[in-house]
Amino acid sequence: MNIPPDSLAHLRTLTRQFAQARDWAPFHTPKNLAMALSVEVAELVEHFQWLPTGADAELDDAARLGIRHELADVLLYLVQLADKTGVDLHAAALEKIALNAAKYPATR
Amino acid sequence: MNIPPDSLAHLRTLTRQFAQARDWAPFHTPKNLAMALSVEVAELVEHFQWLPTGADAELDDAARLGIRHELADVLLYLVQLADKTGVDLHAAALEKIALNAAKYPATR
């Protein structure tokens, strides 16, 4: 099968190889990955905490780069946590969108 | 262009349509989305906080379903925050893997 270039499955493959090459499996329990995920999210939040809205005009280049890196870190831990808990992240997201659509009806 | 079925670009399109149909744009500042992301991550962490490791044998079906839904919520807010900050999430993840590979050399 052809793995699409921006797919979550592709990132899963890369993160598996990365962790394996470093013998990180013993550390990568779901509990620990959930903690690490929360830490990365906070590093993202940190960029926005004193700003009015976080719109681009409020950011400088250092903040833009930091946000880009932290978004990536969050995604990489998320992919790994989903992998360890056997969740197909994309399928779960589609399910959740359907549930949310029922919970919050469209207003227009 | 053909959007691959499990791509992040696909989810970005879906979340844009979802928010637009509910007039949520005024609420979806980067700052607010970062906060919402941190709240969803905590709902994920909550499933693991009193468990030894979070391995599958420690979970019941309710926890498994909750984890699946929370992983999805985290991904959906992450996709929206990346969209609002103009970050290509997949490209950023690939860049970060390359940076991490330089920072943490493989041990085997």
Added chain:
Amino acid sequence: MNIPPDSLAHLRTLTRQFAQARDWAPFHTPKNLAMALSVEVAELVEHFQWLPTGADAELDDAARLGIRHELADVLLYLVQLADKTGVDLHAAALEKIALNAAKYPATR
């Protein structure tokens, strides 16, 4: 010794008795308490995520009560985590204020 009525030492005594009466010691590792603390903080953050500033006029009574309870939960886990890690919370706070005063000189 007379324990002052609003002291942190008083809360430490109460939380110790509470956990002991429920045999919660095996769950109350520093790691788990840190996770629980982060979950409670997120429940606090949740009240503010879509509000402009969180000022009192933006809140209703349910939010005010929720915030009060979540602030309490955060404090109770913080006291327990400090207890388990052998940190005198009040002394540490005074030290940190002194460090911050050196780091951020007063502007008036």
Added chain:
Amino acid sequence: MNIPPDSLAHLRTLTRQFAQARDWAPFHTPKNLAMALSVEVAELVEHFQWLPTGADAELDDAARLGIRHELADVLLYLVQLADKTGVDLHAAALEKIALNAAKYPATR
């Protein structure tokens, strides 16, 4: 009135003076303080994320000092957020202990 030396009221006074001397009031909305609190908690969590339990034997001196400082930071933001939302932190904690006692009956 005599302020007891380790009281939360004492810390509230100190944090008010500190913020006032730096003209930080415009930044210290409840929303922003809640975000800052979550960031500090994550810096605390970071010390424990890869450890088995966070027991003292698993820590080195740098981690012990870091934990002490982060616990202090969390307390200082918590005191400020309670101040801005008009919550008496100690009274709220006593109320929450009573609620928790009803919710989780003692097992011995």
